[in-house]
Amino acid sequence: MKVTVRFFALYRERAGTARGCFTLSPGATLGQLVETVRGRYPDLAPPHVEVVAAVNTEYAEAGVVLQDGDEVALIPPVSGGGRPGPPAFAGRDH
Amino acid sequence: MIEITRQAIDPQPVTASVRRDSNGAVVTFLGVTRRHSMGKAVLYLEYEAYEPMALKELAKIGREVGSRWGLQDVAIVHRVGRLEIEDVSLVVAVASPHRREAFEACQYVVDRIKETVPIWKKEVFEDGAVWVGCQSHEPSGAGARSAEDRPVPASQASGD
Numbered sequence: 398m399k400v401t402v403r404f405f406a407l408y409r410e411r412a413g414t415a416r417g418c419f420t421l422s423p424g425a426t427l428g429q430l431v432e433t434v435r436g437r438y439p440d441l442a443p444p445h446v447e448v449v450a451a452v453n454t455e456y457a458e459a460g461v462v463l464q465d466g467d468e469v470a471l472i473p474p475v476s477g478g479g480r481p482g483p484p485a486f487a488g489r490d491h
Numbered sequence: 492m493i494e495i496t497r498q499a500i501d502p503q504p505v506t507a508s509v510r511r512d513s514n515g516a517v518v519t520f521l522g523v524t525r526r527h528s529m530g531k532a533v534l535y536l537e538y539e540a541y542e543p544m545a546l547k548e549l550a551k552i553g554r555e556v557g558s559r560w561g562l563q564d565v566a567i568v569h570r571v572g573r574l575e576i577e578d579v580s581l582v583v584a585v586a587s588p589h590r591r592e593a594f595e596a597c598q599y600v601v602d603r604i605k606e607t608v609p610i611w612k613k614e615v616f617e618d619g620a621v622w623v624g625c626q627s628h629e630p631s632g633a634g635a636r637s638a639e640d641r642p643v644p645a646s647q648a649s650g651d
Contacts, residue, residue: 406539406611407622451609454544470541472609473622 398423398465402434407473408448412438421463427452428459430469441471449473492566493549495542495610500568502582509564509586516590518597522581524574528623534615538571538580541609545569548608552600556585560592565600569610580612 399420404412419433431448435441442448449472452461456472463469492508506519524536553565564586574580583600587593604610612623 403541405541405609406613409539451541451544454541454547456607470544470609472541473611 400463400467400469403470408441408471411440425463427457427461427463430463493546494568495540495545496570497572500570500579500582505566505568505582506584508566509584513588514564514586515588516593517586518593520583520597520601521579524576524578524580526576528614531616536574537613539611540571545608545610552603556596560596562587562592562596
């Protein structure tokens with residue numbers, strides 16, 4: 398099966414391309430794809446850094462099984478820094 | 492009103508879109524391109540978005556405001572592309588019956604945009620350029636983000 402990988406901002410510059418096509422075995426997970434991508438583009442992110450990804454425009458975890466035709470976006474840190482997380486309701490009491 | 496645009500943003504229609512006769516307070520935030528960053532003069536900025544996902548994430552933030560404050564009148568317009576100094580990059584308008592909720596919710600929306608929405612900012616200087624947020628905040632640790640609707644105990648929710 399084939400999936401499209403999109404690169405943005407820092408990752409686009411490091412990969413030298415905005416998108417790539419990857420062929421995977423059926424049942425491959427997002428985590429396996431990300432490792433494959435990092436193998437092809439070793440400068441994408443330092444080895445200790447987790448690469449956050451979205452599948453078909455939703456943030457997804459490494460264990461998600463990919464489907465033929467999926468669009469996977471690699472998401473560098475957004476403009477305010479930090480990593481995406483659940484709604485930050487704590488500590489915002491009235 | 493949830494939009495991503497390459498054009499200059501006029502804040503007035505954004506504010507107008509959240510006004511109604513039941514709201515006694517309207518808070519509008521403008522994000523504006525600053526002259527200096529990290530002690531250096533900025534020439535211009537480039538904003539880049541993964542647009543379909545950014546629009547979905549912005550809409551989620553609007554729904555979070557609905558869950559937290561019971562407010563429906565939230566408008567967000569983000570500009571992308573090249574911005575010059577003093578250009579408006581972001582307009583957020585929140586209206587509520589009373590002012591406290593409007594102030595709180597507006598700040599929440601702006602903070603949240605910087606956490607979850609796939610829009611990236613590059614600051615261009617005379618001697619180079621940097622993607623903001625990428626210098627010391629490369630994400631680390633295990634696991635991607637949780638599903639947005641997963642309950643989060645207050646004691647585990649992360650702050651900034």
